[in-house]
Amino acid sequence: MALGTAGAASGAATIATAFALTGVVVAIARGTGLRAPLAWLAAIFVVRALLAAVTEYVAARAGAAVSTALRRRLLAAWAGAAHAGSDSSATRLTLATAGATSIEPYVARYLPALIAAAIVPAAAVAALVFVDWQSALVVVLTLPLLPLFAALIGRTTAEQTQKRWRALADLSGHFLDVVRGLPTLVAYGRAERQVGDIRAVGEAHRRASVRTLRIAFMSSAALELLATISVAMVAVAVGLRLAHGSMDLQVGLTAILLAPEAYWPIRRVGQEFHNAADGAATLEAALPYLDADADADGAMAVEQDAERPATGAPEVGVHGTEARAGTGVGVDRLVFGHRHRAPILDGLTLTCPPGSGLTVLTGRSGSGKSTLLDLIAGVRTPDGGRVVAGSAHLATQRPLVLPGPVVEVLRLGAPDATEVECEESLRVVGLWPALAERQGLQTRLGDDGFGLSAGQRSRLALARARLSRAPLLLLDEPTAHIDVDDADALRGVILDEARRRRVIVATHDRAFLSAADSHWELQPEPALPTPSAPSTADGVSSPGSTTPSPRNGGTLSWWQRRPVPDRLRLASLLGGLSMTAGVALTATSGWLIVQASTQPVVLTLLVAIVGVRAFGIARPVLRYAERVVSHDAALDTLAERRVGVYRALIPLAPARLGRRHRGDLLTAVVTDLDDAVDEQVRVTVPWWSTLIADTCAVAIAALVIPAAGMVIAAGAAASLAAARLGSRAESAAQHDAVVARGASLRVTTDLIDRLDQVRAVTGVHSPLDPPPLRAVAAALDRQGEAERRLIRSRALTLAGLWGVLTITVAATMLTAAAGLDAGEVSGPLAALVALTPIALADAWLGLAEVGGARARARRAELRIDDLLDQRPAIVDTGHLTLPDGVVPVTARGLSASWGDRQAALGPFTLPLLARGVRSQLTGPNGIGKSTMLAVLARQLTPTSGIHLLNGLPAADVALADARADIALVDDEPHAFAGSIRANLVLARPDAGDAELAAAISAVDLGVWLAQQPDGLDTPVGGLSGGERARLSIARAIVSRRHLVLLDEPAAHLDDATAERALTGLTAQVGTTIVAVSHRPLPVLDVPNPGVEGDTWRSAGNHPGRPVSAR
Structure with a gap:
């Protein structure tokens, strides 16, 4: 108007x-x-x-x-x-x-x-x-x-x-x-x-x-x-x-x-x-x-429980209110699959008892556990069948941590939670001591929880879940990144919640089974390999490939060939x-x-x-x-x-x-x-x-x-x-x-x-x-x-x-x-x-x-x-090369920090990492295990200590030369939005199809690859946490690098799958492996013939238990 x-x-x-x-x-x-x-x-x-x-x-x-x-x-x-x-x-x-x-x-x-x-x-x-x-x-x-x-x-x-x-x-x-x-x-x-x-x-x-x-x-x-x-x-x-x-x-x-x-x-x-x-x-x-959005009321993908209040008012709080009877959960003939792929879940029917209690969801990596939790929470829409559930709070494998103060992260799931309740919940999950050393509830976190270790992020997600008032709690791998010695305490926290409401836990942790009143196990029928069109590397762009700029080809006008300042002067004149x-x-x-x-x-x-x-x-x-x-x-x-x-x-x-x-x-x-x-x-x-x-x-x-x-x-x-x-x-x-x-x-x-x-x-x-x-x-x-x-x-x-x-x-x-x-x-x-x-x-x-x-x-x-205008965490001042690779690696008294205002973690002393050594680094959350891997990967410059690569000071070695012989699999590996091949060849562009397929089979993904409609050329999508981890390990195998650093490689894998995947990695002759894990990885303890120094122990400056390296 x-x-x-x-x-x-x-x-x-x-x-x-x-x-x-x-x-x-x-x-x-x-x-x-x-x-x-x-x-x-x-x-x-x-x-x-x-x-x-x-x-x-x-x-x-x-x-x-x-x-x-x-x-x-x-x-x-x-x-x-x-x-x-x-x-x-x-x-x-x-x-x-x-x-x-x-x-x-x-x-x-x-x-x-x-x-x-x-x-x-x-x-x-x-x-x-x-x-x-x-x-x-x-x-x-x-x-x-x-x-x-x-x-x-x-x-x-x-x-x-x-x-x-x-x-x-x-x-x-x-x-x-x-x-x-x-x-x-x-x-x-x-x-x-x-x-x-x-x-x-x-x-x-x-x-x-x-x-x-x-x-x-x-x-x-x-x-x-x-x-x-x-x-x-x-x-x-x-x-x-x-x-x-x-x-x-x-x-x-x-x-x-x-x-x-x-x-x-x-x-x-x-x-x-x-x-x-x-x-x-x-x-x-x-x-x-x-x-x-206008029609959303008539198109809900999740059928809400009839006994839940129509207003969606909270039924369960942090004060022990009993879940209402009738809060049952079930799926009936459920079907779900990613586009152009075989269904992950096909005709699945499951129920659990009404009221409070613990339901444990198990199954091999990639069997659909996380997908099922998403469907129950209403995050995804099924392709067929029906889901019956009350309102739910889902703590995913990758916890939601938006940048900002810890208290705001907690209130994402419980907007009305007081600071006293937030602090108490953090104490219960064992995260408060680490935060109290900083700014407490006002501790600012970066993207995806930067500033916390993977285990601390899992604790934070569990603390937020406790504060949630939803009658249904869905937890996806809540103890995957938790130290073995602390896992019992976290399981106790989850069992306490199960006494007040229905808790469904998707896990590879078998210790939950003894306390469960129901057990869902996903056992998909083994899929037969389906033939796919032959794959070639021609015309495939990887995340690391250099695609010719279209501007370098074709016919350009005379003025387009002029420098930008000349074109601007021409435009001003015109x-x-x-x-x-x-x-x-x-x-x-x-x-x-x-x-x-x-x-x-x-x-x-x-x-x-x-x-x-x-x-x-x-x-x-x-x-x-x-x-x-x-x-x-x-x-x-x-x-x-x-x-x-x-x-x-x-x-x-x-x-x-x-x-x-x-x-x-x-x-x-x-x-x-x-x-x-x-x-x-x-x-x-x-x-x-x-x-x-x-x-x-x-x-x-x-x-x-x-x-x-x-x-x-x-x-x-x-x-x-x-x-x-x-x-x-x-x-x-x-x-x-x-x-x-x-x-x-x-x-x-x-x-x-x-x-x-x-x-x-x-x-x-x-x-x-x-x-x-x-x-x-x-x-x-x-x-x-x-x-x-x-x-x-x-x-x-x-x-x-x-x-x-x-x-x-x-x-x-x-x-x-x-x-x-x-x-x-x-x-x-x-x-x-x-x-x-x-x-x-x-x-x-x-x-x-x-x-x-x-x-x-x-x-x-x-x-x-x-x-x-930020100072890089590591400055490339070196000029020496490593024609024989980085191994052996020496690390004595190393301390490092991720930021100028953050206290340095360490010092850590590791025995000589000679060629073929396989070692596991354990310790409580937040002590600095991932920080140590970052130093070894030449992503952080140590604030003190001695770091030698093949006998040379790491700072004197050209950064590109040092990193060229190190493969890193982090705790949340990233899968690029490209093909399977593109995600693998970025580690070594000249790798052939046979080698890529062999690496995938070595990490127990051979059947998975056979199911893909376009083989290696299939776009990556819908991967489970375990599949991402194994794909990242396969990338490390393709790289043929002598030092492989693994951060929680088995966190999202069951024991059998983890053993098969890591066995494929250890089969690579002459590869030195350092793995951070809260779970014992027996395959890394298998003696490597002709190699000494497979086991070692080191302590950091953490006030609690020391780091141990086996």
């Missing part, structure tokens, strides 16, 4: 401007009184300044409000619906971040243009009918051509926009995948080689964007060219009638000034069309989710010439009309007529060229800078990046870089283009009336100064807005990246917003407040520029009238000078956005610098 009212008022003011401007020019040309018409024109300009400021404010507020509402509704829909597997987190992330942001220009720019296009042309035509019906007839006959051409071009633009969105989703998804797996890429020396893939994905996005923008810019140019031709037809008719003496100057000039206003709103729609394309694509992509053509068009048209009114010989007007046509054609053509060149240069810069940022992140992984949100990284690499590089398109080129046009306009006016040239020069300087002041005024608001936007994107990324885990912890179809949604809402509220301050500052800058324009126009017209009165110029030349500053209006008013873009770019650069 407000936008419509502002649009109607602006349209009326625009038409009034044409009448007032006609009165002023006619008064100048005829030498009559100028005071009254000039006062009217100034008053209308003041009204337009106020309307422009109000419209800017209202439109920007509306855009921000719609964007925020869309993001909230999408997140609410995703958080409250079971995962159907039909889309990726990258797609959702793109839609909720860049997609929702694209709604802002759609609402703030495109919709006001549409409103103006619906009001102003009709009003202009009505006014033309009143002034000159013949001119109105020409406009009525030509005006429909513009929307017709716009519709034809828009259809192609929509198709290209969809491709661009897919490219953007690929970019976001690829970057998130790379960030998750960056420690793996660094460990295997493939991080630098990934630069090629980053460049290729960025180049694909650049090319898709350029194709879309070319069409959008062409549509704008075509509409402007059509409008120019149409206005020229009116001008020719008016000019001939003036020359013939059949039309009055005031009528003819009014018609000439009104005609462009009929076309201008539609031209503006074309100019804003590329913004509309992105926004329309976002709305189209979002509608299915919003529709599904933009300046386009603006100058507009100035010349307006000025020459004014001279032509006034000159024609003197009824000269028509031949004397031909040069001016040709000039008007040339300027009219040149303006849109040059503008199109400028936009294509500038955007291509900016996107080229963006692709290269994105690669540069990725390169800068490599030395920071994993020690320094673990403290950062992945949302911060995505914001820096996508959003902040966009804003920083956007300075080229929205600041550099417009600024210099305006300066060129100002110079030409000053020169034109000065040639006719020198004083007028000085006035226009002063106005140009004032407009540039006003834009500078506006930029400074916006700087503080921009800082707050950028920080707030970064925070909202961070929490949005945190939520989307872990949607299944969030639903598992907070519950599906909860009547209350889960805490992560409330965190997003709070961040969006802060962003909205910061952006409101920014919008107010921008509106004031725009009003100030209107003031500069008003004063300049009035002063120029007075100067032109004085020159005419003094006999220095003729009436037509005086009209030419008087109209010159009017032609600069769009350029000057556009400087408001230039100032805002400058402030936004500077703040974005500061955020990027803050991310990258």
Whole structure:
């Protein structure tokens, strides 16, 4: 409503401007009184300044409000619906971040243009009918051509926009995948080689964007060219009638000034069309989710227990309230499978007794235990059958730990838990002593619980589960990462919970069976190997492969081969010439009309007529060229800078990046870089283009009336100064807005990246917003407040520029009238000078956005610098090589820390790790076992002690040379979003198919590989924790490295599977193995013939039990 009212008022003011401007020019040309018409024109300009400021404010507020509402509704829909597997987190992330942001220009720019296009042309035509019906007839006959051409071009633009969105989703998804797996890429020396893939994905996005923008810019140019031709037809008719003496100057000039206003709103729609394309694509992509959310009540995937309160009120608390009778759990003929694969669960029927108690779920790795828990919790949707369960809290294998204080992590599952309850729960699970040494409940954790060991994260998840009020507790491998000596205590905590509510535990820990009142065992029928098409490595890209950049091939235009600075200078020149053509068009048209009114010989007007046509054609053509060149240069810069940022992140992984949100990284690499590089398109080129046009306009006016040239020069300087002041005024608001936007994107990324885990912890179809949604809402509220301050500052800058324009126009017209009165110029030349500053209006008013873009770019650069300005955890100062590998390894008195403010763990002393030694490192959670592995893997520099690689100081050995002989399998191994082959060959690109298949069989995944529809070329997806661990061990086998470091390799494996998988690893001749594990790994205790030093013991500085290494 407000936008419509502002649009109607602006349209009326625009038409009034044409009448007032006609009165002023006619008064100048005829030498009559100028005071009254000039006062009217100034008053209308003041009204337009106020309307422009109000419209800017209202439109920007509306855009921000719609964007925020869309993001909230999408997140609410995703958080409250079971995962159907039909889309990726990258797609959702793109839609909720860049997609929702694209709604802002759609609402703030495109919709006001549409409103103006619906009001102003009709009003202009009505006014033309009143002034000159013949001119109105020409406009009525030509005006429909513009929307017709716009519709034809828009259809192609929509198709290209969809491709661009897919490219953007690929970019976001690829970057998130790379960030998750960056420690793996660094460990295997493939991080630098990934630069090629980053460049290729960025180049694909650049090319898709350029194709879309070319069409959008062409549509704008075509509409402007059509409008120019149409206005020229009116001008020719008016000019001939003036020359013939059949039309009055005031009528003819009014018609000439009104005609462009009929076309201008539609031209503006074309100019804003590329913004509309992105926004329309976002709305189209979002509608299915919003529709599904509206129908969610009728489409629940989990049938809630009939005795559970309809409101979903909590039934069980931390104070021992008994679970209600009838809270039974069961599945009936359940079917679930990943797309294009055999079902994991097929016709499964299970039940457990009602009420409280313990149900133990066992089965081999990959049999579907975690999937079954997901289905019971409602996190996934079954393909068939039925699930009957009450509301549940699921603690997954990878505990949900969002960055922030520990108390907030606990309250994800129990929003109303007090600090006393939180502390007590942490004490019960044995985690409080470690946190009390830090900041207690306010201890800040990084992404995925960085700052805690795997066992401590498991304890934290159990503490949160205790606080949950859900009547059903689902625990997935709760003791997998717990030290053997502590496991009994944790099992006791779980049994206490089972006395109060139903607890279902998926585990390989057989000690739970003796206390269970029911036992579910998944024993899928052994699948027969199915033949698959032969696999070849041709054309397969791995996470570590270098894909040739498309920009290096094909035919490039001459200007595309120029360096980016040269292209920006070219774009600035083209933009300046386009603006100058507009100035010349307006000025020459004014001279032509006034000159024609003197009824000269028509031949004397031909040069001016040709000039008007040339300027009219040149303006849109040059503008199109400028936009294509500038955007291509900016996107080229963006692709290269994105690669540069990725390169800068490599030395920071994993020690320094673990403290950062992945949302911060995505914001820096996508959003902040966009804003920083956007300075080229929205600041550099417009600024210099305006300066060129100002110079030409000053020169034109000065040639006719020198004083007028000085006035226009002063106005140009004032407009540039006003834009500078506006930029400074916006700087503080921009800082707050950028920080707030970064925070909202961070929490949005945190939520989307872990949607299944969030639903598992907070519950599906909860009547209350889960805490992560409330965190997003709070961040969006802060962003909205910061952006409101920014919008107010921008509106004031725009009003100030209107003031500069008003004063300049009035002063120029007075100067032109004085020159005419003094006999220095003729009436037509005086009209030419008087109209010159009017032609600069769009350029000057556009400087408001230039100032805002400058402030936004500077703040974005500061955020990027803050991310990258970190000291790497390890500095490559070595120069020595290791032709015979890293073994033997010496480690004496080693201490290390993950951060400058974190106390060093250690010292640790390990006996000589000679070739073929197999050793196991055990000890309580948090003592530093994983830290020790990081030192051995050359990911951390020890703060003290002696670390030798093959007799050489580790610091003196080139980092790449040392890491080239070390394979690392961390506690939560990452599987890249590629094929099985791609995940393996990153360890050694020249590995053949037979070797890859042998490595997979060695870790007991041979049958699993045989089930894959495309063999080694099957995309990785739906892996269980145990399958990920074994795939990572297979990668270590493929690498043929002499030192293999394993962090909890058997945590998600049953004893038999773990023994088979590790036996395959130990069969590799000459491999030295160091394994961190809380479970005994007997296969590592088997004597290795001819090797001494298989067992050793070491102690750290932990106040509890020492580390032991066997």
